[in-house]
Amino acid sequence: MKPSPFGYSRPASVDEALSTLAAHGSNAKVLAGGQSLLPILSMRLAAPHHLVDINRLTELDYVRLDASTVRVGALARHARVLADTAARVAQPLLAQALRLVAHATIRNRGTTVGSIVHADPSGEMTAVLALLGGSVRVASKSAHRDVPADEFFLGALESAVAPGELALEASFPVLGPRSGTAFVEVSRRQGDYAVCGVGALVELDGDGALSSARTAYLSVSATPLVLDVSEAGEDFAAAAALAHEQVDPEADIHATADYRRHLAGVLTERALRAAHAGAVERSAHG
Amino acid sequence: MADEEHFDVQLVVNGAAHNVRVPARRLLSDCIRHDLRLTGTHVGCEHGVCGACTVLVDGVAMRSCLLLAVSVDGSRITTVEGLTERDGTLSPVQQAFEDCHGLQCGFCTPGFLTTITAGLRTNPDPTQDEARDLIGGNLCRCTGYQNIVKSVLRAAEIERERAAP
Numbered sequence: 001m002k003p004s005p006f007g008y009s010r011p012a013s014v015d016e017a018l019s020t021l022a023a024h025g026s027n028a029k030v031l032a033g034g035q036s037l038l039p040i041l042s043m044r045l046a047a048p049h050h051l052v053d054i055n056r057l058t059e060l061d062y063v064r065l066d067a068s069t070v071r072v073g074a075l076a077r078h079a080r081v082l083a084d085t086a087a088r089v090a091q092p093l094l095a096q097a098l099r100l101v102a103h104a105t106i107r108n109r110g111t112t113v114g115s116i117v118h119a120d121p122s123g124e125m126t127a128v129l130a131l132l133g134g135s136v137r138v139a140s141k142s143a144h145r146d147v148p149a150d151e152f153f154l155g156a157l158e159s160a161v162a163p164g165e166l167a168l169e170a171s172f173p174v175l176g177p178r179s180g181t182a183f184v185e186v187s188r189r190q191g192d193y194a195v196c197g198v199g200a201l202v203e204l205d206g207d208g209a210l211s212s213a214r215t216a217y218l219s220v221s222a223t224p225l226v227l228d229v230s231e232a233g234e235d236f237a238a239a240a241a242l243a244h245e246q247v248d249p250e251a252d253i254h255a256t257a258d259y260r261r262h263l264a265g266v267l268t269e270r271a272l273r274a275a276h277a278g279a280v281e282r283s284a285h286g
Numbered sequence: 287m288a289d290e291e292h293f294d295v296q297l298v299v300n301g302a303a304h305n306v307r308v309p310a311r312r313l314l315s316d317c318i319r320h321d322l323r324l325t326g327t328h329v330g331c332e333h334g335v336c337g338a339c340t341v342l343v344d345g346v347a348m349r350s351c352l353l354l355a356v357s358v359d360g361s362r363i364t365t366v367e368g369l370t371e372r373d374g375t376l377s378p379v380q381q382a383f384e385d386c387h388g389l390q391c392g393f394c395t396p397g398f399l400t401t402i403t404a405g406l407r408t409n410p411d412p413t414q415d416e417a418r419d420l421i422g423g424n425l426c427r428c429t430g431y432q433n434i435v436k437s438v439l440r441a442a443e444i445e446r447e448r449a450a451p
Contacts, residue, residue: 001332001333002311002313002316003311003313004311005290005309005310005311006310006311007291007310008291008293008310008354008356010356010357010359031354031357034352034353034354034357035334035349035352038313038333038334038351038352038353038354039333039334039352041311042313042332042333042351043333051310051354053354053356053357055357102423103337103422103423104347104405104420104423105337105340105347105348105349105401105423106334106349106352106423108346108347108348109343109348109349109352109353189422190419190422191422191423
C-alpha cells in the first residue's frame with residue numbers, strides 16, 4: 001500500500017509544467033488533487049516514473065464566468081467550484097452534481113478538471129461535461145487545443161489528454177432561459193461511487209412545452225452516455241422506458257447488469273421530473 | 287532504493303515547525319506518523335475510504351493518506367494532538383465525544399475529531415441531518431454512529447457555552 005518510487009517536479013508556472021511534461025513524455029503523470037491518483041499509486045495499479053505536481057500553479061485556481069460559459073481552471077478544487085454562487089446560478093447542474101462527488105473531505109482537495117481528465121465511468125463531472133456539451137482546453141509545449149466533450153472521453157479511465165499535455169480548464173455552457181437541470185444517483189453508501197447516476201437537461205419552448213430533453217449516465221458505460229429522450233415529451237415514464245432500452249450496463253461486484261438497467265430507468269424519470277420542474281420555475285422567473 | 291531522490295519538506299504541525307527529508311512517494315500520513323512520530327493520526331484503509339487519517343491542512347480537512355508530504359510542503363497541519371488546548375483542556379469536539387460516549391475502540395476517532403472540528407467552523411449549528419452528512423466520509427465499526435452524531439451536536443453546544451461570557 002505504498003507507491004513505488006517516482007521522480008517529482010513542482011513547477012512554478014504553466015510554461016515550466018509544459019516543458020517538464022514534454023521532457024518526460026509518456027513516463028510522466030500530472031498530480032493535481034490526487035484523490036484518484038494516490039490510491040492508484042498506493043495500490044500500485046500504476047507506476048509512473050515521474051509526477052509533475054501542479055499544486056503551485058495558482059494561475060489555474062479559478063472559476064470564471066462570462067455570458068455563455070463557466071470556465072473552471074485545472075487547480076480549482078471541487079469544494080471551491082461547489083461554493084461559487086455565480087457559477088451555481090449560471091449553470092445549476094455543476095453544484096447539483098458536485099455535491100454528489102465523494103465526500104466533503106475529498107472535495108476539499110480533488111479538482112474538477114482532474115476528475116474529468118481521470119475519465120472514470122462513475123465520475124459525476126464527466127457526465128456533466130458530456131451532457132452540457134462542454135469542452136476541455138488542453139495545452140502542450142507547442143500548442144493549445146479545445147477538445148469537445150464528445151471527443152474527450154476515449155474509454156474507461158482514458159481521456160484525449162496525450163503524453164506531454166496538460167488540461168488547463170474545463171468549459172461548461174451556462175444554462176439557457178426556460179431550461180432546467182437535475183442530477184440524481186444511487187450509491188450503496190453516501191459518497192460512494194454511484195451504482196448508477198443520471199443527469200438531465202430539459203428545455204421548454206416559448207409556450208412552456210417541452211422542446212428538448214437529454215440525459216447523461218454514469219456507471220453504465222465506459223464513456224459518458226448521453227441520450228436524447230425528447231421524443232417522449234413530458235411523458236417521463238416513457239422516457240424512462242427509452243433509457244431502460246438503450247443502456248447496456250455491465251455487472252460487477254456492486255450490482256447486476258439488470259439492476260443497473262432498472263436504476264437507469266427509474267433515475268431517468270426522477271431526473272427529468274426535477275429538471276422539468278426547474279425549467280418551469282426558471283421560465284416563470286425569466 | 288538507496289538512490290531514491292529525497293526532498294526537503296517544511297511543515298508546521300500543531301504550531302511547531304518541522305523539517306524533514308523524504309522521498310517524493312512519502313504519504314503525508316506516514317510522514318506524520320513515522321518521520322514526526324505523531325502517532326495520533328491513524329491509518330485505516332490507506333486509500334481514502336475510511337477517513338481515519340483525516341488531518342487539517344491549512345485549516346481544511348483532508349485525508350493524509352491521499353496527500354504526498356512533498357506536495358504540501360510549507361503547509362500548516364493540525365493533527366488530533368493539536369486539538370487539545372495548551373493547558374490540557376479537551377477541545378469542544380473531544381469533550382463532546384467523552385460526554386456522549388462517541389467512541390469505543392477509538393481507532394477511527396482521530397479522523398472524526400479533525401473532520402468535525404473543521405466542519406463546525408463552517409457550520410457552527412448543524413441539524414441532525416447535517417451532522418450525519420458531516421461524518422458521512424468516516425467509517426466507525428464500533429459505535430453504530432448514533433453517539434457520534436450526538437457528539438457533533440453536543441460539540442456545537444459546548445462551543446456556544448464556551449463562547450458565552
